[in-house]
Structures are given as structure tokens and as C-alpha cells.
Amino acid sequence: MATKTYREALNDALREEMHRDQDVFIIGQDVGKFEGAYRVTQGLLSEFGPKRVKDAPISETAIVGAGIGAAMAGLRPVVEFMTINFTLVAMDQIVNHAAKIRYMFGGQVSVPLVMRTPGGGGQQLTAQHSQNLEHWFAHVPGLKVVAPVSPADAKGLLKMAIRDPDPVFVLENLALYNTKGEVPDEDYEIPLGSADVKREGKDISIFAHSRMVNVALRAAERLEDEEGISAEVVDLRSLRPLDTETILNSVRKTNRAMTVEEGWATFGVGGEIVSLLMDQAFDDLDAPVKRVGGEEVPMPYSKPLERAAIPSVDRVYDVALQVLA
């Protein structure tokens, strides 16, 4: 085990996979000379050269489209979007092409493509640069979506995404890049589609993904310390496929549940979990399930306003108490 930042863990995953497989290459804006807008690709250009770390023009459509075409022709492209907000100009390539090609061509070709990008707010980057849109991709059959919170998960899931034969969207988070955690030294596998119980508990299940897992964990500690409540925190880790078994097992144990997501809850991830619970765990529930999401406004700039817009430990704590009331 070694202590690594989330950024270093991602960087290690890329480096190791590029050594393992000559067909893996990185393409994105400023991934090479600039070493990545958030320095995830640091050192890779000098190690692997410009053929395998390709700087691209500001052309998100062409970048991810070229990734799709190269993947169809047998390469293993890792596309970096500077932030998730810029995927919007490339939505056609992702949704109409990457997700559809295998199916609409009768399985003749796969698209082993990785798209990685950070989402999230809290950096005063304001309305156009602070969004959480990962569930848009999770909505689409043909795509897979993972959202790691710990450095170990980030490394493991990115590696699995690169080895996967289908298009995988890897959600990172701006506020996680500098966070630290233990990362195993040896190669390890985290199957795509596996949730992880980050904290065991018996009174309530809190479902979250990406950075909100850390928020949920802190809320769980407070619930324990201040109220003697034992909260279980389930890190979804993967939005598509969704690990329904782990989710249901947790609720069958705790009989109460809530969801937390950084993005707007309306039509979001929490709604999906609630629907699953209605359908398959209705009799196990002792109370209505509640959702916590970001306030439904474009992200404001002012620090106090921004703080108020993002789900906080206090908010998760309060809603948990409501579910338990």
C-alpha cells in the first residue's frame, strides 16, 4: 500500500495501462505539453511521446468522434474532456454514435472507448463550469458510467474502463484530485457495476457516488457521535450498470434509506434508486426514502451562495434524521 492522491492514482492507472497495451493512447485538449488542465496526464507525454499522448484542437466533437472511430478500428483511446461541462458540445458523438454503433450495426464492431472528465462544483467556477451531468450518460443504453471517490477506486475503475470492450464514461471530481488514500501496489480489479459499502451500519442506508460519498461519510460520523445512529454508506461507484443487489441488501438490513448526489436531484440518480426500492424493497422500508441533491439553480459565483447550493454534511445529517423520525 502507498498513500496517493486521487490525481496520482489516475495518473498511475493511465501509465500502467499504456505500458501494458500499446493500443492505449490519450487524446484531449492540453493533455500533452500542458500536462492536463488538472494535471492528471502529468509526465505522460515525456514518457510516451506525442503519438500516444495527443494534444487536440478545441474540438470536443472531433476529439471524442476520433476516439470512437479509432476504437472501431481496434485502438483503445482514452479521451479526456477538460470538464464534464464541455461534453455538452459533443453529446451527439457520445449518445448517437458511441452508444449506438455496436447495436445498430448488429454487433459487428465494438467501441472500446474511455471518456474521462471531472464534474462537480465548489471551486467558484460558476454556472457553466460546475455541473454534475453524469446521470445524463447513465440514462443511455450502450454506455457505462463509473464515478469513483477514493484514489484506490479511481485507479482500479479507470484501469477496468480501459480494458472494457465498450464505451465507459469515467466521472472524476474537481474537489477530489488532491484527496489522499491508500492504493494497493499490486494490480487489482474492480468490476464495473459493483457498488461498495464504505461504512457499515444498521439504522439507515445512505446511497451516494463520487464526492458525495465523503460528505455522506462525515454525516454518518456525526449521526453516530451525536445521536448514536448507525448509518451505512453505500458508494454506488457505478451508475450504469447499477449494482442493484448491494443496494437492496443494504436496505433489507437497515429498512431506511436516503440518497445524496451533488447534482440536481430532479430526474436524477436518487430518483433511480428510489424507484428501485419501490419496486423491489417496498415491504422492507419503514419510512419514505428521501433525496438530497444540489439546489436547483445555476451554480452561483459568490462563495456563500455557492456553498448553499451544494449538498453539505449538515443537510445530509438533517435529512437522515427526518428519515429516522
Added chain:
Amino acid sequence: MATTTENKQQLLDNYRMMVLIRHFEERAAQLYTQAHIGGYCHLNIGEEATVVGALSTLGPKDIVFTAYRDHGHALALGSDPGAVMAELCGKATGVSKGRGGSMHLFDLEHRLYGGYGIVGGHLPLAVGAALAIQYREEDGVVMCIFGEGATNIGAFHEAMNMAKVYHLPVLFFCANNQYAMGSMPEEDSAVPEMWMKACAYDMAAERIDGMDFFSVREATRRAVERMRETREPMFLEAFTYRFRGHSMADAGRYRSQDEVREWQRRDPIQLLGRRLEEDGILDTRTREDIEKAVDEEVERATRFALESPSPETDDLYQYVYTEEDE
């Protein structure tokens, strides 16, 4: 002239392919009105010279991307007409196993990397396929076919720029049939001729007569040969005309019948036929034999399509993701 140095059999094959596409499309139109074919159905009728002229220059390592007007491209690349017709009819035996239909033909064996339904959406993919060729230091080229309307969408410009910046062997082949549904270039394009847009990306570009098989074939051959050396993208604009509606659902009220008839006087199949007759390669007898053989082939394809089973509904989820056992 070109024909004197040509392999006669090759030219007869090209002619035969254009006739096959014409008859195939006419049969597809009938099947559409009889509701054997559903959805959108875009025909290549009138544009056969652009299809066969361009694709007949490619080699076995080259890759083709095209738009939804793709029946002719699949046939010209060697796809089995029965499997193409079966795809149009949504059958399990179709080239895309009944998942794609008319707009989404794909045939890996014949290097057809798909027909796509979002205008301009396949251009970035073609750039990516060329990137893979460059990455592996292979010697193929990618031909990317699209209409003049597609030159107005952002993906076109991003793909052109990227192909040039990365020095990728993509032949951007614009089949300018003068109408994007009902819009003409003078109405929707800042420049009236599409090759001009290639100048902004420092690409060698040429406009050619898309009704004349030889014009298309020679220009494309030159371009492909040059690209095999330079490994740089190029641009061709074939000026052509579609004789039928945009799709089977188009009544064509945006243009006059006189205009259509005027262009039909330059029917690409008749033009090539006449040339081949003048050069003593084709005579009435051979032409009738070709027509007859092609009719039979289209009938066989149609019968195969109609008699083929639909995909099993139990297999609805097949091909969404790659299965371990595939």
C-alpha cells in the same frame, strides 16, 4: 481517352454495378410503398456515378464511412444484395442483423464502417479510423462520404481541421446533389461551391462532374494515389443530382419537374453506357444481358429478404454491450 487504356471487363463491371444499384433502389422503392421497408429510405438514384466511380478506386485495406444514403455504397463495396435488402426489410439476415435498417448498413468484411443518420456525425469517426491507420503505420486510406448539406454543421469543420492538423489520410468526398432536403447551397451555404470550404483547412480540393463516371473515377483515383504517398487529407466535390425525393417520404415540391427532367438527360448510367458503346465495349446485346442478370439478382435479393425471418424478440438486448462469448 480513358477507355482505351482501360480494362474492358473492369468497365463493364462498373457499368453493371451502376445498373444494379439503380434496379436495387427501384425495387427498394416498391418494397417501401408495399410497407416491407419502414422508417426512412434514401435512394442513390441519379448519384450512381459518384458511388461506383469513387468506391471502385479503393483497395482492400481502405475504409469507408458514409451517411444514410448508403445502399449503393454497400453494394459497390461488395456486400451481398440479399443481405442489404434483408436489412432494409429489418430481417435477421440483414447486414446489420435487422438492428440498423436502411440508414445503418455496416459490413466489416467489405470495409464499410457504417451508414450514419446524424448529418455530419460520421466525419469525426472517419478521422479516428484514419488516426488508427496512422498509429499502426498501415497504408490504407479512409473515404468519408457526405452530402453538401453536411458541410454546414460543426462536426464537418472540426473533422476537417483535425484531419489536417494530424495529417491523416481521409478523403472527404462530398456528393453535392444540390439539395439538403429542400435547401440549396445558395440558400444555406456561405459559399456556393463546397470545395471552397476545404481551402480554409489547407486541403487540396477539386470539383468534378458527378454525373460522369470517368470524371469521378479519375479524380478519385488521383486523390487516393496521392494520399497513399502524402498521407494528407484531401477533398472532392462531385456535382450531381438526385432524381428521387430526399427520402421515400418526400413529395419534392421545392423543385420543378422540368428541372428534374433536365438533369435526367444527363443520367449517369446512360452517359457511361453511351461512352462504352462508342468505345466498342458495350453493345445492345451485352446491355440487355446485363439488365436481365441484374434484374434476376435483385429479384433473388428481394426474395431472400422477404423470406428471411425477423430477429427474435428474445434477442432484443443482443449487441447493446459486448458479450464475453462473442
